Amino acid sequence: MPGELTLLLEAANKGDQPALNRLVALLYVDLRKLAHRCRKGEIQDLDTTSLVHECYLRFLKSGQLEVRDRSHFFNLAARVMRQLLVDYARERLARKRGGGVPHVELRDSDAAEQAEAEHCLDVDQALERLAEIRPMQASVVECRFFAGLTEEETAEAMDRSLRSVQRDWQAARVWLAEHLKQ
Numbered sequence: 001m002p003g004e005l006t007l008l009l010e011a012a013n014k015g016d017q018p019a020l021n022r023l024v025a026l027l028y029v030d031l032r033k034l035a036h037r038c039r040k041g042e043i044q045d046l047d048t049t050s051l052v053h054e055c056y057l058r059f060l061k062s063g064q065l066e067v068r069d070r071s072h073f074f075n076l077a078a079r080v081m082r083q084l085l086v087d088y089a090r091e092r093l094a095r096k097r098g099g100g101v102p103h104v105e106l107r108d109s110d111a112a113e114q115a116e117a118e119h120c121l122d123v124d125q126a127l128e129r130l131a132e133i134r135p136m137q138a139s140v141v142e143c144r145f146f147a148g149l150t151e152e153e154t155a156e157a158m159d160r161s162l163r164s165v166q167r168d169w170q171a172a173r174v175w176l177a178e179h180l181k182q
Contacts, residue, residue, distance in 0.1 A: 009067050017060075024056050027073070031055065034077055037148025046088050055080045075139075075157040078147030085146065086124045089117035126179045130172060137172035140165055 005026065011019030024031070035051040058080045067073045123145070131138035136158075143154040155165040 005070055009069065009073065013066055020059060023073075024059070027070075028052070030074070031077060034074060034147055035081060046085070051081055051084060054084050058084070071157040071159065074147070074149075074153075075143060078143055078149070078157075082124070082142055082146040085120055089120040089124075092117045093121070122180060123176070126176050129179065130175055134168075134172070134175070136160075136164075137168045137175070140168040141172045141176065144169055 005023070008019045008023040008026070012023050031052045032048055035048045035055070055077055067076060127138055127141055130141065139158060140154055143149045143157055144151070149157060151162060151165050151169065154169075155162045158165065
C-alpha cells in the first residue's frame with residue numbers, strides 16, 4: 001500500500017492543488033534545509049524562507065509536477081532553487097550596474113555582494129556548457145554545489161549508484177575548475 005507521500009505526489013502530478021499544498025507542508029522542514037544549503041557560500045542576503053516560498057510558487061506556476069518520488073522531488077527543488085539564485089544574482093547585478101538609478105559610490109560590502117553574484121552567474125554559465133556535453137555530470141553538480149547534497153543523497157535523488165555519482169562529481173569538478181579559470 002503506497003504511503004501518504006506517494007499518494008500526495010501522484011495527486012500533485014495530476015494537478016491537485018490541495019495535494020501539492022499538503023506535500024509541501026510535509027516536506028517544508030526538508031525544503032528549508034535544502035534552501036539553506038543552496039544559499040551557503042552564494043547569495044547571502046536572500047533568506048532561506050524566501051527561497052523556499054519562491055520555490056513553492058514556481059511549483060504552483062508549473063501546473064503538473066511529474067515527480068516520481070521523494071528523491072526526485074528534492075532534485076527538482078534543487079534545480080528550481082538554483083534558477084532562483086541565478087535570477088536573483090542577475091537582478092542584483094543589473095541594479096548595481098545602474099538600472100535607472102543615480103550613480104552611488106560602492107562600499108566594500110557592495111563589492112563583495114557583486115562578486116558573489118558574478119561568481120554565481122559564472123558557475124551557472126559554466127554549468128550550462130557542461131550540461132550540453134555531459135548532462136549527468138551537470139545534474140550531479142547541481143545537487144552537490146547548489147543544493148549541498150552529500151554524494152549519497154545525490155545518488156538517491158538521481159536514482160544512480162554512489163560510485164557513478166562520485167565519478168561524475170570528480171570529472172565535473174575538474175571540468176568546471178578548468179573552464180572557470182578562463
